[in-house]
Amino acid sequence: MVHSVHDPWNWHLLAALVRRDFKAQYRRSLIGPAWALLYSVIYLLLFIAIRSFLGIPSDGKPYAIFAAVAIVPWTFFSGAVARAGTSIMLNGQLLKKMAVRREILPTAAIILSFVDFAVASIIVIGLAFWFGLTIGWSILLLPIFVLLLAVCALGIGMMVASIGVYKRDIILGLPFVLQIWMLASPIMYPLSIVPVEWRLAYSLNPMVGILEAFRSILLDGALPDLQLSLMAVAGCGLLLLVGWTMFKTLSQYFVDVL
Amino acid sequence: MSTETAIEVRGLWKRYGLPMPRLLRRVTGLITRASERTDTLPWALQDVSFTLRRGENLGIIGRNGAGKSTLLKVLAGVSPATKGEIDVRGRVFPMIELQAGANPNLTGRENIMLLGAVMGFSPREIRGRYDQIAEFSELGSWLERPVRMYSSGMLARLGISVALHSDSDLLMIDEVFGVGDYKFQQKCIRSIERLVKSETITILFVSHSPYAIQRLCDKVLLLDRGEQAFFGRTQDGLAQYFNAHRHLEPVVKFGEQEIRNRDGAGTFRFDTITFMNEKLELTPAFYTGQAATFEFGYRLSSELDNLSLRLRIFDNQNTCVTSLVNNFASIRPGAGKILCRVDSLNLMPGTYLLDLKASNNLLQDSTPNTVSFSVQWPQMGGAIPSQQGLFYTPASWALSK
Numbered sequence: 039m040v041h042s043v044h045d046p047w048n049w050h051l052l053a054a055l056v057r058r059d060f061k062a063q064y065r066r067s068l069i070g071p072a073w074a075l076l077y078s079v080i081y082l083l084l085f086i087a088i089r090s091f092l093g094i095p096s097d098g099k100p101y102a103i104f105a106a107v108a109i110v111p112w113t114f115f116s117g118a119v120a121r122a123g124t125s126i127m128l129n130g131q132l133l134k135k136m137a138v139r140r141e142i143l144p145t146a147a148i149i150l151s152f153v154d155f156a157v158a159s160i161i162v163i164g165l166a167f168w169f170g171l172t173i174g175w176s177i178l179l180l181p182i183f184v185l186l187l188a189v190c191a192l193g194i195g196m197m198v199a200s201i202g203v204y205k206r207d208i209i210l211g212l213p214f215v216l217q218i219w220m221l222a223s224p225i226m227y228p229l230s231i232v233p234v235e236w237r238l239a240y241s242l243n244p245m246v247g248i249l250e251a252f253r254s255i256l257l258d259g260a261l262p263d264l265q266l267s268l269m270a271v272a273g274c275g276l277l278l279l280v281g282w283t284m285f286k287t288l289s290q291y292f293v294d295v296l
Numbered sequence: 297m298s299t300e301t302a303i304e305v306r307g308l309w310k311r312y313g314l315p316m317p318r319l320l321r322r323v324t325g326l327i328t329r330a331s332e333r334t335d336t337l338p339w340a341l342q343d344v345s346f347t348l349r350r351g352e353n354l355g356i357i358g359r360n361g362a363g364k365s366t367l368l369k370v371l372a373g374v375s376p377a378t379k380g381e382i383d384v385r386g387r388v389f390p391m392i393e394l395q396a397g398a399n400p401n402l403t404g405r406e407n408i409m410l411l412g413a414v415m416g417f418s419p420r421e422i423r424g425r426y427d428q429i430a431e432f433s434e435l436g437s438w439l440e441r442p443v444r445m446y447s448s449g450m451l452a453r454l455g456i457s458v459a460l461h462s463d464s465d466l467l468m469i470d471e472v473f474g475v476g477d478y479k480f481q482q483k484c485i486r487s488i489e490r491l492v493k494s495e496t497i498t499i500l501f502v503s504h505s506p507y508a509i510q511r512l513c514d515k516v517l518l519l520d521r522g523e524q525a526f527f528g529r530t531q532d533g534l535a536q537y538f539n540a541h542r543h544l545e546p547v548v549k550f551g552e553q554e555i556r557n558r559d560g561a562g563t564f565r566f567d568t569i570t571f572m573n574e575k576l577e578l579t580p581a582f583y584t585g586q587a588a589t590f591e592f593g594y595r596l597s598s599e600l601d602n603l604s605l606r607l608r609i610f611d612n613q614n615t616c617v618t619s620l621v622n623n624f625a626s627i628r629p630g631a632g633k634i635l636c637r638v639d640s641l642n643l644m645p646g647t648y649l650l651d652l653k654a655s656n657n658l659l660q661d662s663t664p665n666t667v668s669f670s671v672q673w674p675q676m677g678g679a680i681p682s683q684q685g686l687f688y689t690p691a692s693w694a695l696s697k
Contacts, residue, residue, distance in 0.1 A: 051416070062399065136374065295314075
């Protein structure tokens with residue numbers, strides 16, 4: 039079957055969607071983009087409170103910064119997944135009207151989450167100054183891991199978005215999955231408390247490699263663990279591949295059910 | 297008109313829903329307890345094929361649910377075809393579901409920017425056009441308010457204003473003639489007419505208005521329950537549609553609801569129309585050149601003087617072919633019947649519509665022109681007379697030296 043309605047990547051549309059969603063999401067909000075900051079701060083305070091009676095170790099680092107360097111990237115990831123996952127459902131009207139390349143919608147959702155990420159990063163920067171952290175050259179590797187987070191979020195987001203159009207259950211269940219995923223990642227606690235015999239299975243979660251890399255780079259100024267990083271690259275790559283393939287196949291029929 | 301092809305469709309079939317491999321379908325069937333057979337929806341489009349050259353304008357007609365909007369969606373690339381080949385060349389602006397604003401929380405201006413971006417314009421290009429669009433839409437300060445506050449007419453105005461300024465090679469217009477007030481409609485039709493005359497822009501219209509189709513389209517595609525019933529000259533397509541799809545009744549009773557909603561003071565109301573032939577048999581099918589009797593049932597709530605009645609007959613392109621007028625000096629209250637006998641109905645074969653108006657010094661009643669009757673040739677010894685023109689002129693021919 040040949041269909042030559044051309045829908046190439048439309049960068050203008052991508053930019054316009056990001057701009058639109060940015061304006062729309064805080065339209066009736068008092069504190070606007072500060073919400074991005076608040077979200078991470080609340081998690082941080084919650085974790086500090088939990089730690090005060092559970093005695094969670096933090097590899098000899100101040101717990102506040104130890105937790106913050108994982109909370110902020112995780113919040114970016116979970117926010118991006120949630121946005122990308124609902125992007126098709128929320129833009130049904132647009133899709134019904136116009137032949138636009140469907141991938142643009144989850145991609146715009148991820149890019150928008152970068153804005154929140156940038157705002158939330160203020161916490162990490164502030165705490166880094168407060169605790170007088172020294173930043174090493176390894177920080178140049180950090181963008182790679184931020185990109186990995188985005189890749190992983192896009193992959194999962196595309197899966198959720200494409201199935202969610204047909205069966206809403208996956209969108210309804212997403213918050214629980216993200217909660218469990220957060221507990222299964224080294225955010226509140228260090229990787230070192232995971233028993234050694236479980237470590238390999240635990241590290242199949244690509245978040246482990248990514249968040250550990252954030253910690254190595256920001257807290258120790260050291261290079262991230264190579265094996266964990268490669269596992270994260272492989273995991274994120276695989277998720278994007280599966281997510282994108284599903285999305286490509288199912289997206290053709292979105293309009294028929296939206 | 298250019299010889300370049302704008303749209304080519306070959307053997308297009310469309311069925312809604314996700315095509316699932318049989319095994320997967322059986323598995324989901326077990327879960328949802330739907331049998332495999334009920335799972336597949338009927339074909340929305342079956343074997344549609346046509347070619348349009350650049351600059352040609354196509355009217356897509358058919359009853360509700362015939363697949364007109366589906367066809368536009370498939371051609372716009374919004375929804376995939378199940379089988380068949382589609383070749384659409386150029387920048388497409390599909391105005392499908394015009395009422396649906398892109399995002400209800402954004403202002404009119406922001407929606408214009410977004411629609412422009414969907415069409416691939418840069419923000420600068422859109423700003424360059426923005427004033428024209430804003431002026432055309434006549435929305436004024438409403439453009440700074442969220443679209444959710446708009447009336448449906450205003451939404452349509454927004455959509456059509458963008459569409460008409462989008463520099464598209466191909467416009468798809470779905471039932472937009474009914475939007476906005478009369479003045480705005482006329483303005484839209486005028487702008488569309490300018491585009492219609494252009495040699496480079498191809499327009500696809502979906503409309504129930506034979507008048508608009510006749511005025512704007514070079515060709516017509518008639519769909520009947522998803523099947524292509526006709527593709528070709530507008531005149532022929534409209535004729536076929538209106539002949540096939542008006543069900544004709546010898547007695548037409550207007551519903552109470554419909555009567556209440558009509559224009560006019562309402563002291564006098566038409567409630568039935570009855571068609572009778574030369575022998576006063578009830579039939580909605582007349583013969584050219586023979587007598588026809590129209591009987592109008594009415595009810596009158598108080599006595600009226602000087603009531604004038606007008607009967608108009610329209611052809612299937614909504615052209616008024618003839619009108620008959622009569623005055624009644626005085627009519628008594630109550631129910632009654634008015635007879636109008638035409639000695640020789642000099643209409644060419646076809647389907648016709650009629651409407652009625654009653655007025656004294658003010659308009660009392662007017663019926664919509666939805667009542668139809670047909671005219672056919674009387675049996676005339678096998679000879680088939682000419683079919684050109686609107687009315688039949690009896691004449692005798694002879695050779696003379």
